[in-house]
Amino acid sequence: MFYWVLKMLVIGPIARLLFRPWVEGQEHIPESGPAIFASNHLSFSDSVFLPLVVPRRMTFLAKSDYFTGKGIKGRLTAAFFRGIGQLPIDRSGGKAGEAALSSGLRVLRRGQLLGIYPEGTRSPDGRLYRGRTGVARIALEAGVPVLPVAMIGTDKAQPTGKKVPKIMRIGVRIGAPLDFSRYEGMEDDRFVLRAVTDEIMYELMRLSGQEYVDMYATSMKDRLLRTARIRAVQLQEAARPGRAADELEDALDAAELGEDRNPAA
Numbered sequence: 609m610f611y612w613v614l615k616m617l618v619i620g621p622i623a624r625l626l627f628r629p630w631v632e633g634q635e636h637i638p639e640s641g642p643a644i645f646a647s648n649h650l651s652f653s654d655s656v657f658l659p660l661v662v663p664r665r666m667t668f669l670a671k672s673d674y675f676t677g678k679g680i681k682g683r684l685t686a687a688f689f690r691g692i693g694q695l696p697i698d699r700s701g702g703k704a705g706e707a708a709l710s711s712g713l714r715v716l717r718r719g720q721l722l723g724i725y726p727e728g729t730r731s732p733d734g735r736l737y738r739g740r741t742g743v744a745r746i747a748l749e750a751g752v753p754v755l756p757v758a759m760i761g762t763d764k765a766q767p768t769g770k771k772v773p774k775i776m777r778i779g780v781r782i783g784a785p786l787d788f789s790r791y792e793g794m795e796d797d798r799f800v801l802r803a804v805t806d807e808i809m810y811e812l813m814r815l816s817g818q819e820y821v822d823m824y825a826t827s828m829k830d831r832l833l834r835t836a837r838i839r840a841v842q843l844q845e846a847a848r849p850g851r852a853a854d855e856l857e858d859a860l861d862a863a864e865l866g867e868d869r870n871p872a873a
Contacts, residue, residue, distance in 0.1 A: 610691035611665060623660055626775050627765070631661045633782035636755055639664075642716040643785065644754045646743050648736055648812050649725035650763035653773055655694075658723060658757060661780050665693070667715045668723040669708055672696040709745055716750040726808060727825045732832055734763050736809065736818035737825035744788075744804035748795035753785035754808055758816035781815045 614620070623629070645666065647658060659666045675686045675696040689696075695715070697708035715722045724746070726739035747754050760779030786808065794800040813820045821828070 611693050614692060615660065619656065620660055623656065627657070627773075627778045629657055629661055629778045629780060631780045631782070633784070634661070636782050636784050637662055637664070638753075638785075640719070642719050642750065642752045643721055644712075644716070644743065644747055644750075644752055645721060645723045645757050645782075646726050646754050646808050646812070647723065647757035648759055648816050648818065649727050649730045650734065650759055651730065651766045651768070653762050653766045653778075654725075654759045655723070657762060657778050658759065658780060662721065664721055666721045666723050668694050669697045669712055670694040671729075672698045709742065709749070712742075712746045713750055716746070716752050722746070726805060726812075729825050729829070730768060731763070731818075731825055732768075732829050734818065736813050736816060736820045737828065738822055739805040739809040739812075740824070741798070741801040741805045743808060744801040745795050747788055747804065748791055748800075751789065751792065753787055755785050756783040756808055756811035756815055757781070758783075758812060758818075760816065783811050783815050786811065 645658065645662070647654060655668050655670070659668075670689055674689050674694075677683070677685050695711045697711065712722050712724070724743045726743045727737045728740045728742075731737060743754065758779075758781040760781060761776060762778055764774065765776050765778060766773035788804050791797075791800050791804060809820070812818075
């Protein structure tokens with residue numbers, strides 16, 4: 609009930625009025641039966657605008673951090689996500705990954721729609737990153753079609769770290785369902801899982817127009833974090849009295865490359 613109240617009476621009307629979302633491919637949305645919506649992930653608001661344009665209820669697998677926050681804000685966030693029927697998943701891998709798989713399968717076996725971000729996390733720079741094979745395992749295990757979805761403009765409306773979104777038009781492009789029934793019974797074959805995932809990511813690249821990067825988004829985030837730390841250390845060192853301007857420039861160049869040209873720092 610909370611889901612439909614938010615969608616039809618609270619968030620939905622406001623979002624439609626302010627952001628005027630446009631949709632392409634709405635005819636691909638199944639009127640009944642289970643399906644997976646596999647979307648690129650540019651912003652927190654992706655999980656708002658995609659369900660907004662899909663007439664049926666959609667359940668997303670959401671990172672467990674949203675459900676474990678402390679204090680008033682944490683409790684309110686957890687209550688909000690539970691209220692709209694989102695499912696917490698632990699992204700640490702291993703048994704946690706199996707639990708996420710089981711949660712997604714339960715949704716699909718009830719005949720509902722499941723939303724998944726194959727990249728596993730938001731893109732750090734607007735590019736499309738390598739997909740994780742969990743979406744393929746769920747699709748093959750459940751035997752359901754996968755609809756590729758490209759979110760357009762959500763990264764500009766609400767970049768990472770920005771709480772209040774910028775008012776602008778948001779787009780949602782839904783591709784034709786992908787049928788992977790030819791791989792039935794092969795959900796434990798890692799080569800098949802990679803092939804299915806790559807096919808999904810190709811469609812996302814085609815629909816979104818994003819540049820594709822053949823590495824995981826989490827790896828890029830780790831690289832950017834390391835670069836930022838190196839830059840901070842080298843800037844502090846370069847700012848000490850007696851350091852020449854060209855040494856400061858060398859420090860910045862090294863940080864850009866993710867290298868440390870000054871071991872003493």
